[in-house]
Amino acid sequence: MTFEAHEDRELAGELATAAGQLLLEVRSGSGLEGKELGDAGDRRSDDFLLARLAADRPDDLVLSEESADDKRRLIAPRVWIVDPLDGTREYRTPGHADWAVHVALWSSGKLIAGAVALPALGITYVDDTAPIAPVAGLLPDPADDRPRVVVSGSRPPAFSDEVAEAVGGVVTPLGSAGAKAMAVVRGEAAAYVHAGGQYEWDSAAPVAVAQAQGLWCGRIDGSPLVYNNDNTYLPDLIICRPELTDPIVGVTSRYL
Ligand SMILES: Nc1ncnc2c1ncn2[C@@H]1O[C@H](COP(=O)(O)O)[C@@H](OP(=O)(O)O)[C@H]1O
Numbered sequence: 001m002t003f004e005a006h007e008d009r010e011l012a013g014e015l016a017t018a019a020g021q022l023l024l025e026v027r028s029g030s031g032l033e034g035k036e037l038g039d040a041g042d043r044r045s046d047d048f049l050l051a052r053l054a055a056d057r058p059d060d061l062v063l064s065e066e067s068a069d070d071k072r073r074l075i076a077p078r079v080w081i082v083d084p085l086d087g088t089r090e091y092r093t094p095g096h097a098d099w100a101v102h103v104a105l106w107s108s109g110k111l112i113a114g115a116v117a118l119p120a121l122g123i124t125y126v127d128d129t130a131p132i133a134p135v136a137g138l139l140p141d142p143a144d145d146r147p148r149v150v151v152s153g154s155r156p157p158a159f160s161d162e163v164a165e166a167v168g169g170v171v172t173p174l175g176s177a178g179a180k181a182m183a184v185v186r187g188e189a190a191a192y193v194h195a196g197g198q199y200e201w202d203s204a205a206p207v208a209v210a211q212a213q214g215l216w217c218g219r220i221d222g223s224p225l226v227y228n229n230d231n232t233y234l235p236d237l238i239i240c241r242p243e244l245t246d247p248i249v250g251v252t253s254r255y256l
């Protein structure tokens with residue numbers, strides 16, 4: 001079976017949105033909280049995504065944060081890379097909108113489709129080139145007009161302050177790799193920088209969406225992000241407005 005690019009993009013968007021709806025239902029209707037809520041959400045979303053991908057794309061392989069790694073993916077022509085719930089910590093915390101569902105498709109060395117759902121905001125972004133108007137909602141209104149550099153709230157990189165200084169910006173914590181990447185896509189932030197640990201599913205779909213929007217995406221040494229590796233550890237990442245690439249990489253490349 002072969003599929004057009006728009007069919008894969010539509011499926012990625014549909015699945016991310018529907019998994020996000022399930023996560024909202026688990027969050028509001030299960031009566032669970034804390035770790036149990038996170039685990040139930042992970043399980044429910046992962047089961048759904050795997051079942052739909054098996055039904056709709058039976059020839060493709062899947063790499064999911066929540067499922068055993070099927071190494072046949074290393075010789076497969078098409079691999080879906082999914083994070084059923086990114087920002088588990090925030091999902092478990094009432095009032096947070098910074099959690100996401102990631103669905104990406106890798107083929108022949110590239111990300112060829114991707115979708116990031118922000119279920120609490122009722123929005124799903126796909127790897128579309130249509131411009132996205134600046135929109136607030138993930139972050140509180142800024143105190144001033146300095147560009148925001150979003151970083152992990154729990155594990156900010158050591159270079160956060162130096163990167164912010166290099167772009168005349170302000171360090172801003174936010175949960176979830178997908179939510180941070182979409183803050184840049186939405187124009188709420190100018191850059192997302194990370195180091196110290198992450199996996200392919202944390203960044204694949206966010207990067208597919210951000211690249212389609214003309215944002216620069218790469219490693220902290222300026223090299224490209226490579227997906228569907230044997231070892232799925234992909235510990236660092238930059239997603240930024242293209243004009244900020246040089247000043248940011250100038251700082252981060254000294255932290256390898
Ligand atoms: N040092 C680290 N090691 C491993 N994973 C990390 C990490 N820092 C962040 N991550 C992962 O990246 C995602 C975003 O994290 P953060 O909100 O801190 O920016 C989370 O994914 P999950 O929620 O899917 O586990 C988190 O687990």
Ligand SMILES: [Mg+2]
Binds near residue numbers: 086201202
């Ligand atoms: Mg994740």
